[in-house]
Amino acid sequence: MAKVGSVILTDLVWTWFLRQLSLVRSADIPGWVWVVLLWALMAFPAASIRGTHYEEGTVIGLARGAVEEGYWLSPHLYGVRFVERPVLLSWLAAGVGKLSGGVTVWSARIPHLLFLLAGGLMVFNLVLPHARKAPAVFGALCWFACPMVAQKFVTAEPDVTLSVLLFGAFFLWWKGVVSGHVSMLRWVSIAILLAAAGLTKGPQPIAYFTLGVGAYLIVKRRWGDISGFVFSNAVAGLAVAAWYWAVVNPGDVEGWMIHSRLSEGMTIMQWFRDHLDFAISIAMVEWLPGSLLLLPAIIAITRNTAGKEEGDLLLAVVLYALTASLVLLVWPGGVATRYAMPANLPLAVLSGILFDRWWATRPWLIGVSNTIVVGISTSLIVLGWVVMPLAPDAFRQSKISAQTIAAVRGMAAGPLYVLKSNGNENVLAYVAAPIRMVSLDEIEKLEVPAFVILSTSQLSEIAAQKPGFRAIPHAVLSKDPLIRIFEVQQK
Secondary structure, three states: OHHHHHHHHHHHHHHHHHHHHHHHHHOOOOHHHHHHHHHHHHHOOHHHHOOOOOOHHHHHHHHHHHHHHOOOOOOEEOOEEOOOOOOHHHHHHHHHHHHHOOOOHHHHHHHHHHHHHHHHHHHHHHHHHHOOHHHHHHHHHHHHOOHHHHOOOOOOOHHHHHHHHHHHHHHHHHHHHHHOOOOHHHHHHHHHHHHHHHHHHOOHHHHHHHHHHHHHHHHOOOHHHHHHHHHHHHHHHHHHHHHHHHHOOOOHHHHHHHHOOOOOOOOHHHHHHHHHHHHHHHHHHHOOOHHHHHHHHHHHHHHOOOOHHHHHHHHHHHHHHHHHHHHHHOOOOOOOHHHHHHHHHHHHHHHHHHHHHOOOOOHHHHHHHHHHHHHHHHHHHHHHHHHHHHOHHHHOHHHHHHHHHHHHHOOOOOOEEEEOOOOOHHHHOOOOOOEEEEOHHHHHOOOOOEEEEEEHHHHHHHHHHOOOOEEEEEEEEEEOOEEEEEEEEOO
């Protein structure tokens, strides 16, 4: 009897599920709503559980320097001047923090997540005129779920901000092309977006727009757009140059050369291995599924098998994705795969269009692409909705360490000093001010009482230089290497 009841219940549940699925399929839900819903599923609740990681703590620390200490134009990271590049995402986080009463992790993550969503909506909007609703949503998913973006979906780093600003300029330009004329107002708007992109990570990434769109203008002989194109790039270049001019100090130029990977002293073999790894990584992993469709798309473009407007868009996105990426491939210094993130947005547009076009003629290619995107999307949703809630401490070690520091500092008043060499910005993002990054020599001269974070070897080095240095060990923050928070007291 129990078995019969179980079978009946199973049939009822399955019938209900099929009915709900049928209702969803039959519902006339706008495609952009699906994009927003999928973005929300991947972003939340992960964004509230995941502790700061990668370079997120640096973004937040620079924002705190602006709000807490007034370092807006010339960024400072806990008292240390940080002008290797402009930091638009940190400025945005500082603005949010100023309005909300203080910089928090959410101050940085809210702008980051909104940029991420904006990228998906732009991809959807470009694909939709050439495909059905489902392929346009698929194109947006190709942006959300490409490996390069997926691993940092809720992590506020500047690469997503940069990529979306640059693609926003491309989006405005292409809408003008489709309308038959790129107006001066559009070129002014494009200049603003390019300037903002340059103020996110420096001028070099603007090349994705400059080289990609410039190549299209030459190939299609759109000479009438050259003046607006030059104007927008010149305005952006001047805006970025103005920031560098405003903050420059003696010795900064050498630091900028190092940051641009132009002064690393790499050997030929080191350069070759670095660039080979870059090429393999973006082709085999980071650009998926777009990289899987790229070569067949190029062949289709050369054969001119698409309609004029669709073929022109495919040509534009391929040039946008490839031209600057090819420059990275021969860049004289080292390169990292994240430098090629701006290519993922045009590749997502490519994927959405070809998903609809090749669904029947090349099902194996579209099937593999679809499997990759669905697999990564599902992984993000399961991670955020199941794995993280079940084991939250495994994903917020930086916050737990910060709570340990706060507990120790509650014992006595005093600032927190951290060595520049072992300061963990992801932990410091949660620690209350005042915080200072200092050198070993400066720790020896501290006015007490104060709290310092030191490794065992660093404490021994200070003790050897200053025998009267007295530091009481408190909590362990890291075991490999052994790092503790100490309370420095008078002799």
